[in-house]
Amino acid sequence: MVTFGPLVAILISFVGVILHSGLVGDCFDDWVLEWLGRVRGWITLYSLVYTAYVGISLFGPDIVDIPINAQTYRWVKWSALAGWLLTTLGGVLSGKSTNTSGEQSSAEAPLFVRLLTLLGPPMFAVGSFDPASV
Numbered sequence: 001m002v003t004f005g006p007l008v009a010i011l012i013s014f015v016g017v018i019l020h021s022g023l024v025g026d027c028f029d030d031w032v033l034e035w036l037g038r039v040r041g042w043i044t045l046y047s048l049v050y051t052a053y054v055g056i057s058l059f060g061p062d063i064v065d066i067p068i069n070a071q072t073y074r075w076v077k078w079s080a081l082a083g084w085l086l087t088t089l090g091g092v093l094s095g096k097s098t099n100t101s102g103e104q105s106s107a108e109a110p111l112f113v114r115l116l117t118l119l120g121p122p123m124f125a126v127g128s129f130d131p132a133s134v
Contacts, residue, residue, distance in 0.1 A: 003054045007047045014040050084127035091120010 021028060021036060094116040097109070 003051060003058055007051045010043060010047050014044070084123060087116070087123040088120060088127065090116040091124065095120065 017036065017040065021033060094113045097113060
């Protein structure tokens with residue numbers, strides 16, 4: 001009820017607003033209909049974000065606690081380590097590249113080089129974090 005209740009209540013009230021707008025018809029000016037549409041859109045967006053956050057916080061631990069067998073765990077662990085190492089190495093090499101010197105010509109660098117330059121340092125920081133030290 002805490003997760004989906006606010007979203008359902010808002011969507012039910014929107015049904016009433018939509019029916020009212022349809023029954024009134026041409027009596028509303030266009031700007032009023034535009035305003036109502038925008039308000040409903042923003043409130044729906046905020047309601048969905050609320051539902052996602054609360055849903056993750058309430059149901060997330062149960063999803064994470066799904067038992068994983070040892071073979072799958074080893075595969076995920078080594079794949080994550082390899083991805084972290086390759087991203088970090090690629091970030092270092094792309095940072096030393098002449099394509100990313102900071103001059104105007106560096107904007108013409110290939111997309112993957114620019115992405116590695118941007119993602120390399122944060123990926124290194126996340127991968128080098130030891131949760132046992134907290």
